[in-house]
Amino acid sequence: MSFEVNTYEEMKINNVNEKTASIAFQVGEYLIKTWGINSIRLIADGEEFCETDVSSISEGSDLHKVCEKLGSYKNISLTLSSTNNGMGPGWRMLNTFMKNLSDDEEIKANVIYKSIDYYDTDSYVDMYLYDENGLRQPEYSESFECIADIEYWYCYTPEIYIGSDETDNTELHDRIIDILKQAIDEAGAWDSDSFIDDIFEDYGEIIGSGSLSFSTESIAKIAGLFQNLVDEIKRSDTTELRLTIEAVPCGEDEYKFASVLIGIKDEEVFVRYCRF
Numbered sequence: 001m002s003f004e005v006n007t008y009e010e011m012k013i014n015n016v017n018e019k020t021a022s023i024a025f026q027v028g029e030y031l032i033k034t035w036g037i038n039s040i041r042l043i044a045d046g047e048e049f050c051e052t053d054v055s056s057i058s059e060g061s062d063l064h065k066v067c068e069k070l071g072s073y074k075n076i077s078l079t080l081s082s083t084n085n086g087m088g089p090g091w092r093m094l095n096t097f098m099k100n101l102s103d104d105e106e107i108k109a110n111v112i113y114k115s116i117d118y119y120d121t122d123s124y125v126d127m128y129l130y131d132e133n134g135l136r137q138p139e140y141s142e143s144f145e146c147i148a149d150i151e152y153w154y155c156y157t158p159e160i161y162i163g164s165d166e167t168d169n170t171e172l173h174d175r176i177i178d179i180l181k182q183a184i185d186e187a188g189a190w191d192s193d194s195f196i197d198d199i200f201e202d203y204g205e206i207i208g209s210g211s212l213s214f215s216t217e218s219i220a221k222i223a224g225l226f227q228n229l230v231d232e233i234k235r236s237d238t239t240e241l242r243l244t245i246e247a248v249p250c251g252e253d254e255y256k257f258a259s260v261l262i263g264i265k266d267e268e269v270f271v272r273y274c275r276f
Contacts (some may be wrong), residue, residue: 003013004083004119005084005119007081008117009113010078010112010257011077018034020111024071026097026100027070030092033096034080035055036082037051037057040080042076049262054214088119098128102134103134113129114129118156122157123158123246129276138276147216147260148216150253151253152249152253153215153250155247159243159244160184161206161242161243162241163204163239163240164236165238167204171202175232176206180192183222183225186221186225187212189212190210193208195209229241230269243262244260244261253264256275259274
């Protein structure tokens with residue numbers, strides 16, 4: 001099954017030897033292969049190339065020619081946004097320059113790479129950072145300050161699932177729906193009625209289906225409303241709630257590498273933040 005992956009990438013290469021030249025050459029190959037480009041900005045030795053909303057880099061174009069010989073440039077800076085089917089970090093680590101972002105000291109000292117990916121089929125966000133400390137996935141923390149300057153967030157595919165054996169309990173159903181609508185309205189669902197797939201009476205399930213867009217100012221209130229939902233659901237021994245909202249910056253902050261995570265652990269809603 002194919003899936004849509006939305007990717008933001010940023011890279012800087014100080015090309016000082018054969019190892020870094022090999023990485024740069026592989027980056028050029030990757031750019032030529034990439035499709036669904038929303039925007040690309042490549043600076044090679046001070047020469048800048050920008051394109052937006054192109055299916056791929058046109059063969060014979062100036063940008064294509066630069067990509068073909070990218071390993072020959074000394075200073076390279078890249079930002080890339082793309083949307084396509086399947087070219088996520090797993091694919092990149094098997095088939096592109098990412099597989100050679102090793103613990104070699106000379107490469108670590110001269111290459112910086114950041115990426116963030118989110119999907120139409122899964123609720124999670126993939127984040128990668130390569131620098132002097134090697135390749136790793138940045139971790140969430142409780143530090144709100146690291147994302148305080150970002151105004152708005154977007155979650156393409158949240159996981160909001162409620163399952164219950166009490167299919168004939170209309171009071172429970174109505175209380176859940178009321179609180180859930182409050183929460184997703186605050187979280188920026190376009191329309192709460194269409195967002196909620198309510199098959200409680202037949203299958204004991206209520207499923208969130210759609211995207212969310214919310215402000216940083218509203219995060220605490222969203223978490224509080226979902227905690228109200230948790231408190232309501234835990235009154236029933238046969239009802240469960242699964243909640244994962246992983247959001248990335250949007251609007252003017254779209255290209256900042258950060259994420260907000262809202263989830264549940266031990267019947268408590270938590271919020272975590274990441275910036276890299």
